[in-house]
Amino acid sequence: MIRPVSELVASANAEVETLSASELHVALQEARSGGTPLTLVDIRDVRELEREGRVPEAIHAPRGMLEFWVDPASPYHRAEFAREGRYVLFCAGGLRSALATKALQDMGFGPVAHLDGGFAAWREAGGEVVSPFMQGN
Template sequence: MKKGYKALLEEANAEVNALAPADAAGLLGNDDVTFIDLRDPRELDREGRIAQARHCPRGMLEFWIDPESPYHKELFATGNHFVFFCAGGWRSALAAKTAQDMGLERVSHVEGGFSAWKEAGLPHEPGKPKG
């Protein structure tokens, strides 16, 4: 293997802005900031969500960003500051680097992801109980 996930994460974290959960929370509600939740639907259902966040499955990110893609979402053409998060901060670091590499200029990710967000007692909607 030429490059494993640890090397990819190291590169991403060296190039993208990581926000502590409390700092990220301070951006909630700003008209020019969009939170992007990269977790899969099962994670959202199980763990809960940040009410103002938009959901983008990690596997669709590149297609949603690229204006030439048939799956492009205008959301990514707004010029907003995009704050990516996942469960633990790994997928969001890689996603933020990808978004930056694709030309989005204002990109960050939540250090420690949604788990750190919840641990910090920041606002979120609870998950759905099983049953």
């Protein structure tokens, strides 16, 4: 029997840090004023970024490459994941980012959290969105 994805997400959410859009906004403000550095990581597919826009400060790491980009031993490792500070992942609605955050946590990467409700919650809370997606981010 296949374990429903809803159970996987619930299990991940029970084990990872989850931030609301307002909590993320506060963490970003603190980071900008000299607090713990924070890197936002958008794991949505590039087509979603093109269609919906993006968060200006976020780096883009497609879900399918995330673990490879994070792992320093991987030939695909990206320097963006060697920064000091906290990482906050988000997707469209908070499901993929919960699973991705759990995967990174299982790898020993962190501190890492995810945005509850994802990009939709960010937008609904009045978070800045830039559209269309610009290459290089």
